Every structure is written in structure tokens, then in C-alpha cells.
């Protein structure tokens with residue numbers, strides 16, 4: 001069977017690997033493979049400028065990496081904890097809770113907020129309903145909890161404020177617990193979070209071991225292994241502009257060349273692009289998918305000569321620093337202290353730090369001049385940690401802009417995905433996958449791409 005895959009990001013390359021027994025052509029608009037996985041050759045060694053970790057508790061992903069022969073490349077983080085910069089100081093993240101949503105008062109919050117948490121009023125919840133995470137937590141606990149912790153934590157994953165994210169897609173376990181508790185009447189957030197904490201304590205095995213892992217040589221190890229072992233013909237610098245039905249197959253239109261006809265087409269591009277490409281072959285699915293918006297971000301990676309500046313100020317003993325969403329005069333939203341987070345990077349000369357900027361609905365920083373971004377990153381890093389990166393010595397800098405980096409999992413997102421998938425199931429010969437479909441994390445993207453590829457060739 002002759003199959004075209006559009007997009008050589010993680011989803012497209014995983015699908016190509018899954019379809020390795022077929023004649024597969026992958027068309028990629030950019031001059032490189034990997035999409036939002038991008039390992040850059042710093043002088044001190046390969047360094048990720050997109051995704052830099054994955055949830056290692058996903059056994060399916062770890063097994064998949066073993067199947068690719070990459071088990072020896074997996075490395076674990078240091079075990080240090082992140083900090084949050086809020087009210088002009090660094091704090092440890094509050095203990096317990098779910099994505100920063102607490103079950104009980106915490107020293108971290110103001111007295112007023114703690115009084116609200118302690119006296120939370122029950123609310124009505126209809127099983128299966130969705131809600132904006134920010135709106136729900138704001139209504140129950142007030143803005144302090146949302147702006148100081150929840151948005152910082154969720155923003156680190158989704159590049160969106162909590163107000164723009166749907167509970168069911170981004171904290172599904174909490175939505176399910178609310179569904180369960182709603183059978184007995186009105187619910188509270190604190191009650192649902194406490195029930196989840198209890199379930200966690202009752203299953204210590206499941207929670208054993210570090211949550212995250214990564215690849216010693218960066219994500220390039222993964223995307224290069226997928227490309228090679230797929231045996232697919234990968235065409236770089238090939239922008240696909242349209243797909244049309246032709247007889248029992250599909251004509252794929254692109255530049256620079258006419259690309260021919262295929263028995264099957266798998267779309268592995270971001271949601272708005274997939275919507276545009278589906279418009280002739282599956283117009284209803286295209287209209288649904290068009291509703292999914294993207295959030296942009298920019299990562300500035302540094303290697304400093306030292307983790308201590310000449311004045312003796314050091315970076316904190318933490319994996320990273322999240323910046324509270326309501327912190328005034330801050331532009332960076334987070335710093336990953338990569339050399340602290342990953343022992344294999346800590347062994348390299350100097351000290352690697354990644355600064356991240358940008359949230360859904362505000363592209364100004366993503367478009368900012370490169371020199372300005374570097375200054376913002378260095379100024380903000382000094383503000384949150386006291387560490388003067390300029391004085392410590394900047395050895396290397398890499399700026400990576402991610403326009404449309406992450407799909408925004410807004411309230412109702414899962415319903416959109418269900419409708420798109422149902423419509424595509426009725427359109428033989430084409431399928432779609434990617435970070436918009438089954439979750440933005442690397443294991444989720446892989447799982448969805450594999451299942452979608454298997455279904456595509458399972459159809460007759």
C-alpha cells in the first residue's frame with residue numbers, strides 16, 4: 001500500500017515507523033525532521049530546545065523506546081524540586097494537591113485564600129460536563145490559587161493560562177473525581193482533590209520512581225531512530241498545500257513538485273493546518289478541527305561559564321523556576337535549570353538554563369527581537385535568583401521560536417476531537433493524528449499516532 005504522511009514531527013515519524021511494512025512517503029515543510037522536538041548542537045553537547053522530558057510512568061512509551069533500541073539512552077532527573085517565583089520571592093511548590101489545586105489551606109497562600117479554601121461552598125456538577133480550570137478554581141478558591149500556582153504549572157505544559165484550558169482535557173482525573181462525587185450531590189474542589197490524594201497514597205507502587213525521563217543525547221535520538229527504522233522516504237522542504245480524492249486514492253499537492261497519488265493519507269500536522277488540508281476530502285471534520293487554536297512560545301537556551309557569578313550569587317538548587325502569572329514586571333514565564341535538573345547535563349562544562357516566554361493569546365514576546373529576548377531572560381533570571389548571567393559569562397545562546405507550538409486544550413476540546421475522529425472514521429483512506437488529538441505530551445502523541453496508523457491500514 002502506498003501511503004503519504006504529511007508532517008515529520010513526532011506524530012508523523014511514529015506513524016511512519018508503525019507503517020514500515022508499507023511504501024511510505026513523509027512530506028515535511030521544514031528543512032529538518034522532529035517538529036517540536038529539536039536537539040541543537042551546543043558546543044558542550046546536544047541540547048533540547050523544544051520538549052526536554054517525558055512522563056516515564058507511561059510504560060507504553062518506555063516500551064516503545066526499548067523496541068527502538070533506545071532503552072540505554074534513557075536518563076532520569078536529579079530529584080531536586082522546582083520553585084515558584086511569587087510575591088517577589090522563591091517558594092517551594094505547595095505540597096500535595098493536583099496541578100496546584102489544594103485540598104486544604106497552605107502556608108503559601110494568603111490568609112484570605114486559606115479561609116476560602118477551608119470554608120469552600122459546595123457547587124453543582126453534572127457528570128460529563130467540562131469547565132475552564134481557571135474559572136472553576138477562581139470561583140471556589142479565588143484568584144490567588146489560579147494566578148500564583150495553577151496557571152504557572154499548567155502554563156508550563158500548555159503555554160496557556162488556566163482560564164483558557166478545559167478541566168476534562170488537562171486535569172482529567174479531577175474531572176472524573178467530580179463526576180464520581182456528584183452522584184452524592186453537590187461537590188467541592190477541596191473534597192475532590194483530597195479524594196485524589198487519598199487514592200494516590202493507597203497506590204504507592206504506581207507512584208514509585210521518578211515521574212520524568214529524557215534521552216542522554218536529546219530528543220534527536222528518538223526522531224532520528226524513528227526516521228531511520230521507518231524505512232520511509234522522507235521529503236524535506238516539501239510544503240503540502242492540498243489533498244484531493246482521485247479515484248480510489250488521493251492526489252497530494254505540494255511544492256516544489258507534484259507528489260503523486262496515494263492509497264492512504266495520514267495528516268500529522270498541527271490542527272489548523274490539518275483543518276485546511278482536510279477541507280476538500282473531509283469538509284465537516286475540517287470545520288470542527290478549525291476550532292482548535294494554537295499557543296506560541298519562545299525558548300532561549302543559555303550555557304553560562306559557571307553557575308555562580310563573580311559576586312558569589314548562584315542559581316538555586318532546583319530543577320526550574322516557574323513564574324506566577326500575576327507577578328508584575330516579569331516577562332519570562334519559566335526557567336528550566338537544565339544542569340540541575342539532569343545529572344548528565346550537570347556533568348558538562350558550564351551551566352545550561354532555558355528561559356521560556358509566551359502564552360496563548362499574546363504573541364508579542366514570541367515576535368520580540370532576539371537581542372531583547374536575551375536581555376529579558378538575563379534580567380528576569382537575575383531578578384528571580386540573584387544570579388547575574390552576564391557576569392558569570394554567557395558561552396552560548398540559542399533562540400527557538402515556536403509559532404503555534406502547542407494546541408490549546410480549551411473547554412470542550414475532547415468533544416471536538418471525538419467529533420473529528422467520528423467524521424474521519426466515515427472517510428475511508430484518510431486519518432489524522434498529532435498533539436491536538438490524544439494529548440500534547442510525548443507519550444500521548446506516540447500512542448495516538450500508533451493507533452491511528454494501525455487503523456488506517458486496517459480499513460479495507
Ligand SMILES: Cc1cc2nc3c(=O)[nH]c(=O)nc-3n(C[C@H](O)[C@H](O)[C@H](O)COP(=O)(O)OP(=O)(O)OC[C@H]3O[C@@H](n4cnc5c(N)ncnc54)[C@H](O)[C@@H]3O)c2cc1C
Pocket residue numbers: 006007008009010011012027028029030033034035036037049050051052053054055238239240241268269270273297299402405406433434435436439440441442443445
Ligand atoms: C516549547 C515546547 C516544549 C515542550 N516540552 C515538552 C516536554 O518536555 N515533554 C513533553 O512530553 N512534551 C513537550 N512538548 C510537547 C511536544 O513536544 C509536542 O506535543 C509534540 O512534539 C508534537 O508533535 P506533533 O508531531 O504532533 O507536531 P509537530 O511537532 O508540530 O509536527 C508537525 C510537523 O508538520 C510539519 N508541517 C506543518 N505544516 C505542513 C505542511 N503544510 N506540509 C508539510 N509539513 C507540514 C511541521 O513543520 C512539523 O514538522 C513541548 C512542546 C513545546 C512547543
